[in-house]
Amino acid sequence: MSQAVHTIQLAGTDQSFPCAENDTLLRAALRNGIAFPYECNVGSCGNCKFELLEGVMASCWPEAPGLSDKDRARNRGLGCQSRPTGPLQIKLRTSDKYAPQFPPVRTPAKLIASRVITHDLSEFTFQTEAPMPFLSGQYALIQMDGIAGPRAYSMSNVGLFSGESQGGNLIEVQVRRVPGGQGSAHLFDHLKPGDSVEIDGPYGMAYLRENIERDILCIAGGSGLAPMISIARGTFSSPRMAGRKLSFFYGARAIQDVCGLDMLTTLPQWQERGTYQAVVSGANAEDSLPEGYLRGFVHDAVAQTFGDRLQQMEIYFAGPAMMGQSLLKTLIDLKVPMDQVHFDQFY
Template identity: 55%
Template sequence: MNNQNHRITLAGTDQFFECANDDVLLRSALRNNIAFPYECNVGACGNCKFELIEGAVDARWPEAPGWTAKDRERRRHLGCQSTPRADCTIRIRPSQHYAPIHRPKRVTGTLTSRRPVTHDIWEFRFELADDMRFEPGQYALLTLPGVSGQRAYSMSNIVQGSHAKVLDFQVRRVPNGRGSNALFHTLATGDEVGIDGPYGMAYLRRDVKRDILCLAGGSGLAPMISIARGVAADPEMRGVRLNFLYGGRSPRDVCGRDMLEALENFGELLHFDAAVSDAGGEQWGGHTGFVHELAESMFGDRLRDMEIYFAGPPAMGQAIQKMLLAHGVSFGQVHFDQFY
């Protein structure tokens, strides 16, 4: 199919943007600095729905969980799954919250190295053909061989210097997971993939100088490590205290401490603690329970005075939100990206 641009007009405004028929409306809008609401970016959450007033679109993933039969009846579509077949007029409610700090771009990345972090989490490094600037805590979409659709993975590194040509992703091997299987078993060093980013709103708020709490579980390690690295590297955040809590199933799942120990002020302003839900008879000197319980026992009502970031499995995220709500934490100071 030859690439062709179509004009997408926002109903009731004088705003429009061009979207190629090999791109989707959501990401094309963000590339054009239009604050199109979204969360997961892969068809699961439904937060990027728009109403199609005129024109025609195709759905990349007709079975996407975030797209219902009622949506189809009402001509509502998912921005992250819709490619234009013609010029379109759509209705959305732009929100400055979603305005990109760095406009996302599509680049080619070459796998240059991989290393184990734990028994089931590995770090994959890609060198990019073009610069991609991003904020600590953001993610990108990878197009992987043999995998339909794209997979969202958070960067664990930060942009250093004037060039941003390296992305590190810490990925957990998921049984029967096509994305992780492609990374762990199909890709070889030197292979190229498509990378689209950056995305996500759970990035480091550099203008906020209150103490920071990072909560991570599983491969949610990556964005939280990126945020810790971002704090340590920013002279304007000198003096900000950061507590990093990691939750794992068993002691062999616990990770991240070595990466934090390499940062300035570890043990002074930067602290690491971990919890495991089941020590399983292994020797374990840390907290036994869940990471949200550890946060509550360590900080209690002091949570209201902290900027809080978290990433991990959905059940962990739900438990953290419930705990923070019980302590009266304002959700304006809580940051996470919604993945499924």
Template identity: 55%
Template sequence: MSELTHCITLEGGDVTFSCPPDDTILRSALRAGIAFPYECNVGACGNCKFQLVDGELQQRWAEAPAWSDKDRERGRFLGCQSVPGSACTIKVRPSALYAPVHRPRRVAATLTQSRPITHDIHEFHFSLDEPLPFEPGQYALLTLPGVTGVRAYSMSNVAEAPALTLQFQVRRVPGGKGTAALFEGLQPGMRIEIDGPYGRAYLRRDAQRDIVCIAGGSGLAPMISIARGFAFDPNLQDTKLHFLYGARTSKDICGRDMLEVLPGFGERIQFHAVVSTPEPGDADATASHTGFVHELADTLLGDSLRDMEIYFAGPPAMGEAIQRMLLARKISFDRVHFDQFY
């Protein structure tokens, strides 16, 4: 163990874990199997905040949106950005909800290929030096050349033994540093580090209920992974999956071709696309609906949403609109699964 690796103790118990200098408190805790609360892992949601009781810490990204002046004054830190400078005692309340299904690990990965899915979404395939098992719907953190901090991307494939490939579907963000590195900097054969899996919005294989997957824009990948996991899961053969994709115009619609090849498409698996700002010619294109994807879920599935497992992924505004719709329908959030994108 390096002398820069520090022991972190959770206040009020005998739980301890080690955090090396190139890791963060949140990720080291999860690697040790500790159910440390979190969601985005990239400094934006604030779910991994903890109180420093004793010791010294540095915040990797001092401008992280979820770290406020009040947090600084009160000695609260983000687990996803904190690197210890000494042994520390911290106050945080682990919750079984966050217990990692697979303990996250860092592995070396090689880009093997990329292909366009739409005019602004590309799929990237990586082969891994070591297996990285994950559940459909989970995400990983990519360290990209020339980019400060890591970027979170959801896997679109399913982990097939020995889990040596990861696929991501990424929407190009104008001016974005991570997406510029992926779309322009990275060439097949180049190697990066991938850390995962993370996330709690994974396919619940023990729930014998119909599923709705609601995706918007860049939220395609985790919903495709869940649909792929669903299609081949023997426990879920008597249930249905409704896949709803929200796009701006028909040229942004995607996902149907990935579902059409799955067993049960058109029967157990249904695809619906909706466009929010139709353009001339969209009427006869692939979208059968106009409006927002939360409106489509509401009108298409109505009260049956109460009996379903609900998964969604996409831009924050879409996530908020879906949650408002579900609250208005008094739907129990124990069956609603999402890791908000930032």
């Protein structure tokens, strides 16, 4: 059934965009090239807040944690959760850095394969009906039948390179089974090859910067493997990045969680240009670790390995919020310029 489409006017500007009733303001804005600030796209970070000046809207998730009671009292909404029920006028400060490289597309997709990576991490491959061009490191939203709200998952396959515009139809994600989590349980336990989902993407700003000459550091923790694998795959396949070195750190709680190396060693020139370091935080002092593994937290291991040399690296990271916060503090303490650091916080 076709949905009514409403005009969203940005107050004090000549910018407006169409938004269907079954879309959100944030995603419709990005589909129309409007640089609406955001990060998580799932109602948690609060970066997509705006103020409603005129009109009536609905919320996909009224209790979303990204909005406080004070925000609600001030007529603020979350762009990623707000749907129009008529024309709206909103107050929003756009920022060029959020302008999409590829406008997000919503497309039906079918699960075509899955494979186990570790005891709680698996890879799922989807074939999309419409091509979905993306850059290495970006993520997409997957809407599954019977699950309230889409889930954000980063692509692990390689994205497009500069100058390319023809996207493919394969989307590969690597998902950790979250105890009690509804979306991950659906993917692991219910979705079978041939089953359909809706995929909406790409989103995210932590994509591979091909034009920057610095060597690369990728730091992944837990479920943050996928976007870092995509960044590494992009680095080793981009003709513009030949010769660039890449260090890959994987932070795990236990030895059985360590993964990723098998996906890297098959990359062309990995032996000459790539290094991999596993860091295990939860092992007891008396437990012996496999040769080459480090003990401790991944942010400490990165600081001890590189120190001031981090200031000359282009740094990408993904993983749990605690890891991200510790890592950011370490990088700030070591005076790494923040425009060299790229991440989308996982929620």
